[in-house]
Amino acid sequence: MKECTLCPRECGVDRSQGQVGVCRSTDEMMVARAALHFWEEPCISGEEGSGTVFFSGCSLGCVYCQNHNIAKGLAGRKITIERMSDIFIELQEKGANNINLVTPSHYVPQIIQAIDMAKRKGLDLPIVYNTSGYERVETIRLLQGYVDIYLPDLKYQSGQISKKYSNAENYFSYASEAIGEMVRQVGTPIFNERGIMTKGVIVRHLTLPGYLQDSKNLVKYLYQTYRHKIYISIMNQYTPMSGLEQYPELNRRIEEAEYEELVDYAIELGVEQGFIQEGETASESFIPEFNGEGV
Template identity: 70%
Template sequence: MDSLIFQDILKDCVLCPRECHVDRTSGKIGYCRTTDELVVARAALHMWEEPCISGKEGSGTVFFSGCALGCVYCQNRAISKGLAGKTITVERLAEIFLELQEKGANNINLVTPSHYVPHIIEALDISRQKGLIIPVVYNCSGYEKVETLKMLEGYIDIYLPDLKYMSDEPAIKYSNCRNYFAVAAAAIEEMVRQVKETRFDERGIMQKGVIVRHLTLPGYLEDSKRIIKYLYETYGNRIFISIMNQYTPITKNRVYPELNRKITEEEYEELVNFAIEIGVENGFIQEGETALESFIPEFNGEGV
């Protein structure tokens, strides 16, 4: 990406749906809690994504600092609130991509990348010129702006968005977001448009495709069912649906006491059975003790 265009975008930043118009180049912080500096908290092989993403070798996961959504229950709050991470250059990010490929990563997995799209495009241009060939995964909250996603066409092989809420009530309550479903639904439509095929290699590792994740929250089983139904009725087997039970209350939440518990086995089983009953075939479920804090990595600057 041309450096002048890069600067123009960040001078009046509307990369995410918040459209806060902050001049990030002047050191001001947007809703995402970042300036124009590129901040990364961890870059390492990650084993806890969906099987077709991590495989046995691991996903080359790059955790970016900051977040445009800012959910009150975030399991990665150290980075979503911008409290962890190291400032690096675009050139260093390109090197990190190549280092992860050298370590045997199945892909480059960009976690919470929305507010760094110009940086990422430039880094991918550099790294691809130097031999990056593995797929690139865009791992996000689903709260994405279609115009920003269009900038990424041709750069992203696998989209891995969340679809968190259908109802406005939890979206407003937990993510300060009145239009979450409408925005996320439009974003997923654009992702599916860009990735026109689903493809796996001989090991079963995804090379191209869209996987939509849904994290079930305590007390919102019916909303979860509506989301699964929407995704299946809209896309059928064109996408994969990942139904997640790993919600973990990290600290005692006095403002939202209803969030101070994990999902019960019965609740999760009911949701999975519902998905099966309506015909979902391309899906992932979580088994065993996935709602453990140990599944949340340390954001200690590894690999940065």
Template identity: 70%
Template structure:
């Protein structure tokens, strides 16, 4: 691993310039130590990712975005998890493959790009053949993504905001859309068209997720419109209704509710109206805490 990059870390758009090798923590709240909170088969991703067998999901601790409504805040902010070696991470990949995982799903991986590349090199030498999923917030530097070319088969990325107002208010990054739009362009360049096996499990491609927030229906429509007009059927768009207010947020009372069925139905109707076909929607009670896994060190 090129530790020199972590001595003056600019892996993410925050560009902290922190020396993570000296035990300093960046905006992501981690040093150069690799911290993982959970590694297990996960059934709650999009159908072409989880399938019936599950996605081999590795949840990394820390996050460079830090949304105020984060559903995984106990690992993103409080850093629940276990410090492991790169060699152990490579073993985890192989263990998940042995359990029948459809892919290796790297969740919130941005600040560990260098660790992941080395672990993938080791695990591939030992026989890992599964597609690799990069499951991220969308707030990614193109330069960091370029380091991953040839390693990542599927980009599963968020596009959270188009307007600067909610981006700055809820995630402290008013440049979110510009950064994420550039990142998605690079992701599509790398993996080209989507590809599936005979079971319908994605082997290559880009899925862009959008989590609808209460009160931001028009921003959500603008995001769907942008993605469809820019990429058409080259990508899949996952329109999510699972926003869950885990605790009451006194600073942002507008976020203390789920989105309504009417709001979500209006957004889906809009997507259909503009011609979107390659998409995923959520049905039923998805906005439940049960869809948030326990970060208890399983599989680590």
């Protein structure tokens, strides 16, 4: 925390003294919501829900962020590592299928301590690491033995697109290396008798309007690189948020024909281990209230 290099931004700020970098976070954990969540992939949420902890702050900062109020640190409460461990236990007692850590990269050292504490208190659920994919592989290595399921995004292949919308021209190089480390750690997906994933990697791709070819490139890369070692989740839930005046091309939802073309392309490649979204998924119903519930 004294010279933070947890993420690819490598800001080098002293977070222990209240300084903040791109993620807008000091060394004190900020959490906006901790509750059962039912809108993840079926093998993550199940019928009981995923015990989801939404952290405030983000090192990527996409202009179209669906959770922009917490990504910018505008919502959330400061909690201790001890309190975080208790939250994990409370979610387990509510019947959660797993503990799902959303945008956790900038708190990895604290999370590791909280998991250790919670396990001493009886935590025995799988840990899900739910990330933008913009990770340093050195940080992911710290999580070996702590994380059971990795749920990374793979947003862009083109550096031009990632620079325009996330100010991260190097996104793909970092994300692809991080995903490789995730697969190395947890191996081929494992499910329990109820079809709930207990170990493995699901790579998510949120389809953006107008960038079908980049999406195809990513799906092809993932399939040719990993085959049966991962699941691919192709999402159509992109929802235009406020503040996109400079990016009018993003101020619309995905057309049904665009999404169907991408799904058909994945099937033609041979992708069988995957998830797609159907119906009216592109709505703000996927965005919960960040009101401090469960914190």
